[in-house]
Amino acid sequence: MPPVQIELRPEGAPEGREIRRVTGEIQGAREGRGAGRVALEVWNAVMIIVLSGAFVAGVATVLQDAVPAEDAAEGGLLLGPVPAGLLLAVAAGALLSLAGRLGPVGVPGGGSAWWLPMPVGRRGLLRPTVLAWPAVGAATGLVLGAIVVILLEVPDGVSVPLGWAALGAGIFSLVVALALLAQHQGRGTGGLRVARLGEGIMLLAVGVVALLALTGAGSAVADLAWPGLGLVWLAVPCVLGAVGMTVVAERRSAELDGAALRAQGSVMYRAQAALLSLDLRELSRTLTTTSLASSSARTRRRGSLRLNPGGPRRAVVLADLVLLARTPRSIGQLAVAVVLGAGAAGIALLSSGVPLYLTWVATGFWAAGTAAAGARHADLVPAVDRLLPLSTRSVRVVRGVVPLVAATLWSVVTLGSQALRTGDPTWLLLALAWAPALAAAAMRSAYRPPAKWSRAVVATPMGSVPPTGGFFQGLDVATVATLPTAVALLLGGLAPVVVGIQGAMTVIVVAVLIGVAGRKPQS
């Protein structure tokens, strides 16, 4: 590579912002920054916004077309500003949790090893990161606020979406600014506290949404008038609060210690890679196991299990069950997936047809996947399984037992509630076919290729990430194996023959997956 000149102030150690600038200039020179590069990035940003907008508008139109107006009015389905506010609360809680667990300020990759040991002011190094967070929060809230209104049947005119967009921007920027300030409390514990607060808000709001959907109480609040531009007056103090908190956090950023910045930077890097590869379980694992505050896990003592002799298969199943039981987050996710699956039919835009099918696939796959952590660990660290006197195929089949239990729970509750709602017990029979299909999908997902951290990183518009494989591995099986149910939902009724076809489809998919289990991929 041709050498690049590094020029800093001649006298003494430079400022943090100078170091950041020089590093950026060298990287820019390597990556071909300049007018052409800037134009390309602007073009990319415009395309992303246009495509995202078109996608959201298209989905909203399809969903709204899928729900007949009379159904929405009389079926106890969720409409109006109350569910919209709850959905916004769910999103704000999720953002608070994410920001708290990510730091939100961290220094990933090269910065942690090469910038942080320098005797330069950290305020200058960290300023762009500190300021970027509330800005990103506000932009996210702006878009989500409008989307929520559009999804829950927008009234005529633009004042309502505009008002909700302003409210979203205000709340989301405030939430992120709160996480910024909390980072200064304790060594990583402040961030963890606001993350838990965010998770509490999220779970509470999800619970209320599910309650409205399951009890049909949504109709009581469906006729409330949508507040419009008046919401801007609620947004103004939120934005002012966010600005104030961000200014304080920025001024105090020099007090952030290197260990925390390194740890949060590492979490951020891995979370970014997991998000870009749509690996939500890896994202969850990253956010819950690698933050600074959880470093005590290294030395935490666990109670010993009393294991009765029963062979390697029993040991594997027991180990997976123990792992699930020792991960309250997974149990919580399983419960949420079950509630969402069962409650989907009570939400206006998800109550029938393709939207209901996609919700079932997503929540069912999620439920089975949360119970497949043992299989995922076994794939990433295969040494323990190699000690077992079992073939690779047998181990994989046995590792599927716990996901099967979780999938059965989800299938019985979700399809049972559909049977109750429609008065057709045939829906419950479908659980027999859905549970093995979902378990097989979860196993395929668990044994997907891991992210290749040792390989050269891949440049993306959201930063450099390691190459990874198997973006949709598992979800493909869940979708294909349950297609007969999709047809039934599209046609609006479940004939007994569909149950038979669904059963046959599941048997075929599971048999194929067991047949190929343990085979080495051809190079």
Next chain:
Amino acid sequence: MAAQPKTPDLVHAKGLAVGYGADTVCPPVDLRLRAGQVLAVIGPNGAGKSTVLRAVLGLLEPLGGTLEVLGREVDERSVDFRARVAGVLDDDAWFPGLTAREHLLLTAAGHGVRNTSTVVDAILETFGLTDHQHGVPSAMSSGQRRRLLLAAAFVRPRDLLVLDEPEARLDTSMRHALAELIREEAAGGTAVLLATHDPVLLTALGAEAVHVGATRCTRLSTAKAVATMSRD
């Protein structure tokens, strides 16, 4: 025998307890290290050597006891601390797009080194990286990347040098060169604290060592430390 001049300890730890969360990983450690001295921390894998070094570098809060570096309680957020204390841990992170030479130039410039090009050229030569200076670290071998990390510690000013298993991934000739470099460091007045598993390096340095055992930590002479390493 002439009395040794009284110099303040650069590292002074008494009953230092280190670990994660509330749990310690090793028995309490006593450390005393003056300018121009080399002190090794030895012990089996998982004994807690690296954790002790992380505490000295301010990357981990002590759980108990006292720890002073440069005559003050450790505060890694202090610019003065970072200017005087250099550390090489097992980090393997790089700026994508920056060459080996540019990483060193950036480090030297960040520490206010004058004539950065000349200084960096000399360090590249010392660590056998001249031929690879225009390559990015991700394209280098793990041993070459280790050399680059060590070079970064030597390209900047320091009063205290903390090295975590510096011999790891280095070939024999580089290990010998490293021993010579560390001896020169000490002769120049720098205090060197290193964790090591290499009895040859320890012997070449003639350094005393603190053995981190399962139940207690003991300060040993070079000969006793080498003998202890063979039993660990």
